[in-house]
Amino acid sequence: MSDVPFGFGPHDPNNEEPDDRDRGESSEGGSGGGTGSSGGTGSFPGFGPGGMPGPGGGTPNFDIGALGQMLTQLGQALSQSSSGSAGPVNYDLAKQLAHQQLQSNERPTQEQTKAVEDGVRLAELWLDPTTSFPPGTHTVQAWSPGDWVDKTLPTWQRLCDPVAQRVSESWLEALPQEAKQAAGPIVSMLGQMGGLTFGSQLGNGLAQLAGEVLTSTEVGLPLGPDGTAVLLPANVERFGQGLDRPASEITVFLAAREAAHHRLFSHVPWLRQQLLATVEEYARGIQVDTSSLEDLASRIDPSDPSSMQELMNSGMLEPKTTDEQQAALDRLENLLALVEGWVDVVVADAVGERLPGADALGETVRRRRASGGPAEQTFATLVGLQLRPRRLRAAASLWRLLTERYGVTGRDQVWDHPDLLPDGSDLDEPLDFADRWGRGHEDLDDPIAAIRRAEAQEQAAEENSGTAEDDSGEQNRGDGEDDGNAQQGDTDR
Template sequence: MTDLPFGFNPSDDPEGRRDRDNPSERPEGSSGANPFGFSGGMPPGGMPPGMPPGGMPPGFDMNQLGQMFSQLGQMFSQASQGGGGPVNYDLAKQLAFQHLDSQGRRESPTSAQRTAASDAVRLAELWLDESTTLPVGARLVEVWSAKQWVEQSLPTWQRLCDPVVQRISAAWIETLPEEAKQAAGPLLNMLGQMGGMAYGSQLGGALGQLGAEVLSATEIGLPLGKEGVAALLPANIERFTGGLERPAHEVLVFLAAREAAHHRLFTHVSWLRQGLFGAVEEFSQGIRVDVSAMEDLATKIDPSNPASLEEAMRSGLLEPERTPAQQQALVRLETLLALVEGWIDVVVGDAVGERLPGADALRETLRRRRASGGPAEQTFATLVGLDLRPRQLRAAATLWRGLSDRHGKEARDALWDHPDLLPTAEDLAEPVEFVERFGAQRGELDDPLAALEAARRRKEGRPDSAGATGGSAGAGESGGTTSSDGSEGDRPQRGQGTDRDDD
């Protein structure tokens, strides 16, 4: 076999010396300026108008053609070396880095930035101690470049994307007739690899855009980094601060407070991570493919135009139909994201409100930033069908504020002890009503089993029972005991909830 790529120039004169040294030995109509071993014979009917004798159009750059084939070879190589998962994350990382390089985002954090970030988080932790009962959750403070954010967050994106993309790939194959599956044979595996490349390409572009904008490890509401590691992106924060009329140190402390508050929540509410990721996994399990949409897709893709496939993916033609069970999972995910962001908004506001003059303006700026969603978030929503924006952020903030003002931070934070105690989507629709009802039922918090039973009754549409004790089911899920006096120490310890993914 020849060592040349794709079998080009398979002659016994690989260096083309015969054509170059003795033009009379060239095939008729060929030119010595034609590399890669392509035949330069005259096409039927003669050369097209304006075509030079060598058979190449004017301005054709053979170097660019060689680069194109080289990149194509790399793509096929990456397809077989992408880790064997449903998405080619090596390709996603490479494309994200290329996007960041193209924007000049090659900054490396300096020692001064590391010191400033550590001091800001340390100060924020002192202030947060006064506004929440949850203890410090960040054990380490780091500063990341945009590329470091991509590397550190990629495992979490993999956990989010894998179940969705894997189920979509399986659903497409399930729609094929059995005869087609047998005829395709190994081709199905190749299609899976190419699909992994397509998803990796879109994910890489989204991560590249997010990496150029994101301000901290938890800004989008998910714990993207390692547990207990608070991370800020100083270069992105400086660009963000440039569009504001606030001192740089004030913005840094405000963002550090939000990062630290997120870690208090994700570290000490043990079921919260699984609650978020479990909703994504439940969403993926219900994926079904609309066969008629697949047939319609075939008529909209031009085989001669590779960009038409990418355009189809962006337009949503490849999105599977959504089932009622999936819609319920999405509602739970959006509600939980809103509750997290609303709690952060209230707790950080209480911690820094009287200490940072521009705190209210910064809170509103970040609210709008999260609510609007950038092109990267839209790309991710199209890719896996999930919108990671907290749509009910303001309602959640109103609810947590009402609980804080009327019942105190201890009662407010106690709702995180178990997912069944948290407000539902219906509660966010009427946050003031929930606060009033919470006041009437506040005594239940002294009896966690009764509180769980009452929460289940409300979710099931049954009337509350003042004498409910929760029974054995409640005992099995709370993991705690109740003393005769209902003392604070006998409530389940915060962070000891179950791994249930319903809220």
């Protein structure tokens, strides 16, 4: 997936491998071309890699005979868009492209499925002493990459719809009133074209992720059905190549991470909605700078079709991040870091003394994230968020500190309410948060004692106030007596 916000990723043929370009140039009416390893938005059916009609991307030797075929395919795509999935993203197209571009779609064998089931069952037993949250899974499944595409698409819809909808609306809002009136019926067609664009981009991204993800929660939240623990054996096997660890050990380690994620999300009911709401909050702030549109129009050379492509690649069409959006991104990064940091600590405690290679596997997962793992790719493409490895390490350090000071139950009580969670400044100063949590944690352990302390503090405050009033009254009386004595002295004289 590309690292520009969803819906704004231009297709850059220079970023493709030579064999990808050859395939794109030799195919007629391709559905996006490339393999699952290519990023960007892909190209529409019947459009070349440059986004212009024909296989050559708008070269002077454009074959006019291909125009009819191109228009026919475009009409079919628009017809499918209007009769298929409604909304800002054409998910039918996304699903179709994702399946077409999967490099491998190996079905799990019975042995692999049993290994996944046994791994999750064992991991759940090991996790019991390391967290106060009970198991959150009731089903264990082994998926192929194609299964991952099909069964996670409903969650992708919840993630992508707010951003894509707001992108489409912002473009229409940026049009002058005269242009809106002149466009008329074309506006609905533009909406369908936008759905195709977003669907193409999402399909390419899903194909790439499906070939990389190891579990259903690796992007930071459960993408599959509730309570279903999932591993992708084919991807796990590729992940384990070169690690010099037994396959069973790798499976149990990843199963522990999957089960820990499900425990957290199953028993912290507001967490999933909080993540989705933060993405929606970011989406509400998307705006198009009309001054950029005017500058864009002045730079387009009608006689040079490549000028449009150059401007699209320049980033002028990308939305500018507002202060409100940046605040939403900061909260999203903080929340994702807290989730992953908690999972790191819980899993390390569960498997650290049981799996000889636990430390090495944990370090491999951290390096995978630092180099741009599935979670990083997902949120970089969706909202332009770059997850910082330093933030993830800081969150893990904070959870470790809370565990050492207050135990498993005291640590997990931080998830009782979103207002209790550490913010970005707390990750920078974990000792301060731990001290504050300790004072509040004592009140949670013994609420009666907390009430009595509060009453004692109120009583002491009232007594101090009364003493101050008495002192003030005596001072006033003393001042009055002094004034009276002074007046009597004047009279005697």
